[in-house]
Amino acid sequence: MFANLLRAGVLALIGLAAGGSLAAPPVAGGEPVGFGLIVGYREGVNPLSREETDRGPWADRRARMASAWQRATQRSRERTQQLARDTGVRAASVGEAGRAALLRFDRPMKGQDLADAMRRVRLHPDVAWVEPNVLVQRQAVPNDAGYGNQWYLRGPADAIPEVAGLNLTPAWDLHTGLNSTVVAVVDSGVRLDHSDLAGKLLPGYDFVSELHVANDGDGRDANPSDPGDWVSPTERSNNPLFAACEVGFSSWHGTFIAGQIAAATDNGQGVAGVNWQAKILPVRVSGKCGALVSDLLDGVRWAAGLPVAGAPANPNPAKVINLSFSGGAACSAAYQDAVDDASGAGALLVVAAGNQSAPLTRPADCDGVMAVAAVRRDGAKADYSSFGSKVALTAPGGSLENFPNNLLYATSDSGFTNPGVETYGYKQGTSFSAPLAAGVASLMLARNPALTPRALMERMQAGARPHQQPLGPAGPVCSAVNTQVCHCTPDTCGAGLLDAHAAMQLAIGPAAVIQPVGTVVPGAVITLDGRSSVALGGATIASHQWSLDSGPAVVIPNGTQALTTLQLPSVEGRWVFRLTVTDSNGDDGSDAIVVRAVAPPPPPAAAGGGGGSFGGWWGLALMLWSASLIRANRRR
Template sequence: MTFFKFLSRPAALWLAALYCLPGAVAAQGAEGPAFGLIVGYRDGANELSREETDRGPWADGRERAQAVWQRAAQRSRERTQQLATDTGVKVKSVGEAGRSALMRFERVLKGAELEDAMRRVRLHPDVAWVEPDVLLKRQQTKEPNDSIYLSSQWHLKTSGPGAAAAMNLPAGWFRTTGSNVVVAVVDSGILAHPDLPIGLPRLLPGYDFVDDDVYANDGSRRDNDPTDPGDWVSQADKTSDSARFGSCDVADSSWHGTFIAGQIAALTDQPSAQGVAGINWAARILPVRVAGKCGAFLSDLVDGVRWAAGLPVTDVPTNNFPARVINLSFGGSASCSSTPLYQQMVDDVTNANALLVVAGGNNDGPVTRPADCVGVMAVGAVRRDGAKAWYSSFGSQITLSAPGGSNLDSPAVDHLIRSTDNPGLTTAISYTGMSDLNAYGYKQGTSFSAPQAAGVASLMLDINPHLTPAALIDRMKKAARPWSSVTPGVLTACGPAGAEACRCTDATCGAGLLDAAASVQLATGPAAIITPIGTVTPGTAITLNGLASVALTGSSIATHQWTQVSGPTVAITNASTAVAGASLPSSPATYVFRLTVTDDFLPTARTGSDTVTVVAAYPVTSGGGGGSTSVFWGLALWAWVLAVCWQQRRTRRLT
């Protein structure tokens, strides 16, 4: 006779609970108020699932089945009543919910009381799962009161006839309207617009990275003032200083950064019902100015993106508010592979746990940097009916597409993107007494499809802050509405450069149309987090470390599974554990490994995955060109060669 036999059943259950691991007893997160519990019994303990033979004089099969069910239900109720007694849960009555048992509370429970009742029932050895019996409401949405949202922001609303590309924000907002996730706008700076947050905590202290006082147009070089002074270029500029402005287009000030900041985080659902709605109603905006007259220097852009992620930049104060999402709507005409600079920037900010969202480009042709860099979320632009916008670049590097507007459709104001703006042609005009007609503008471009994705990513991070950049990209791609779900007026499939408006495919416009509601829904569940590896010497034995992976509150990680995605095939040791390993061949190559984690959420477990890239390569040595090298450099090189040889021999002995 065991010790437990000397205890009452309730006492035995409570003592057993002390020995249970947290992952074994984690219950489904309770949403109150609950009127009872629905209980699933383990196999063999559920009378309602057993097959029985009945030989009674019944008129037909239905009457026989009813009689069998009635007897099984009675036994199930007796078991459930005993379960309530054993666990100390006070019930008014017991019954059935389908083929599961139902415990009706004496009074409505919520919060800690409900969680406690669920935990006690879940600990019973006969119970497989438990969930609260709550009122299910009809599918709801949440829409803000902003006047321009109601009249003009078609792209944020529920998709349907006339707006197939709309992003379904109302259903997403029903789950979350956002939180204080930091989103960096790396752009032309920002204005103090009445529909944008003012000061802390929502408008963070940014920085001006424009390092040329002429192009900066504010009389100074780098400083801590990211205000946009205007980026106009006049014919006089071109005439008087052709060396600097000869290749620039004559243009009015764009107020580009202010427009994008409003898309992401305009003041929303305020008592004044003013202006436009932002995607994240509580996001913190980090303004990072990198562009002045005629555009942005590459060096300023790279420093600004790095600083936005919290990485150090020489002679610039530390950024105390690292961004989780960085929006970059500037790009060049070269490919990412032409030099290491862009890819290094992307790798650095990604390893700093910041998602870099970039504009796909407006060249109606192949994608260029940074949109073709590995690890970015490159966003293409579609028009209202879901066709590729006439200007949008396209290709396999596009992650997904979002509304970017199209001025070729009539009336244009019903097909463009509207956000915070300024009517000043050069310097900004005061907003005091200004009407909405002038304080808000219309624009088009992938510059304005990218912030749609950045805003949705910030909503996902509110639900699950553990999501890595790769996990955000993966889940947003899975949530995207497939191209087959829209039938745009343009029926010609996107093909070579110059296709203009065309019918999108996965190969040309990404995984589909950005869907905010589905993306936010997929943010739930565990997050696979892998320790970065980077570049190693060929022949190295690597460690695949997923110990940092986490589940949402109330659940635990139940399983880990490592697989190889690409590269020469290698054997993965301990592939079903959090920490696995692999021995790489001695030849240079690039490998990608995936970790999939599953939680213990009931009744249906949830999964999350992420990948890690490992580059096996020898260090590159410079050659040719003259110049002197010291004897110490030569000795160091030979020492390195000998070390590599020794490592390879050692690896061969071990394998």
């Protein structure tokens, strides 16, 4: 009885204290529908943010990681169940969204109901941030049929020159790829029986958890095939969950991307893939109307070989992950954690810049991703492509001029709704610029498997060709005013036009390799170890240089040594340390690692009661509730 009265008093006070609402991010075409809340706990009390040492009798590192993650998720779920009870938010179940906690509603919410639930959870003293678990729509693209050639694979020096093409012809002379290179396509699933993908697909996984959007009759399972993601006018009109969705036929989005990266090549049929030998890991995260944030984040974790509760271990971790989705909000802590975790596991996350002709949104604006913008065949920024200072570089994305000859062409499906027969089709969008860059990154790994995610991105940027000015000297330059077709600059579209041949040449330079540090406590002494850095082609590493890319100021002693130690400030924070190595030929290579400092959790409360701590508004609520009882007794 007392606990129920206390909870009622606390929730009443929260409602008064909050004032304005914490609105969910807008979704084009209607109010956002929240299927739950993604919750970030304060670092000191978040079971998923701390790395543990597991001394159990496990066979290998992966088994230890899985065991530690299983225990952490169990504690996190218990905390989230208590959070739901404390705040009065009705939960159907709890789980994870990447490294954040997930509270699933017993019914979808929107409008004021969603805002109220977010406010209640955000004001809990254990919570650092909260965001709604909404659908993230795939990049909008036209679904035009026809046949054309793959002009974008050629380059300026080809017999039929292409000023904005990838310049793959000379790159393939250096290497056509290795079948040990794994590229994950985190997307809508893949048509598993397409003949141009035969022998290219590894066993993947379906992470679509919401049955309303899954369209395959079940939740998460080991079948990553694409059942179709069409949305009919009737569904949009009659189902509130689809009110913000675009009406359209099935996109076969993931099948197209898989073919761009690794379609069977030099086999006399179909299309050529960027990487002739690479394997595709299909990770299905989206269905009708898009992907839930929680499914997307879990899919990225699994693709990188990290544990996800309820899913089997991924035996084929990807070195490159393609993610052609964008949201309507800035990079959040949940997204950034997923990016950091994937990068720490050795995977480069290649993402589409977005098709909104606007500044970047998540995940393209997160630190550490490779955001790819789209250019037309003549090298101008495509009218739809988003842009900004965090774009890494550009790649062909297709456009409607001289239709359909300037679009991109790859594997597809003939079905308007359900799967039909295998076919090929045309598309445009930054969704299809990103996999071209992912394919080139996977080719580079065939020449130099030691390249890290950051090294891959930086070498691709270093080899990029200058942006073109096809609109003439007086043509519009991309800016906040000129957002449609315009001339790219390094400030708006990254380093330049992706050049596969230059990237492949740069792949064989020295590779800086840093041992991971992970998460430590504030004020910890850490070791920066670059002794595993390698030089290729008979060269040797001649010098090392450590530097600080970002984070609170810190002194790096012996910064020219391969191995050094330093003490972090006594504050929580996130640091990015960089190592640049130079080989005996004078060539440079660099890489960076992320180090987090997190305060240890507070000691457990002496009293029982299960769950969250009390403080701040919660303590004030208790006092006010007690005072109200005293006043009520006096009036009797």
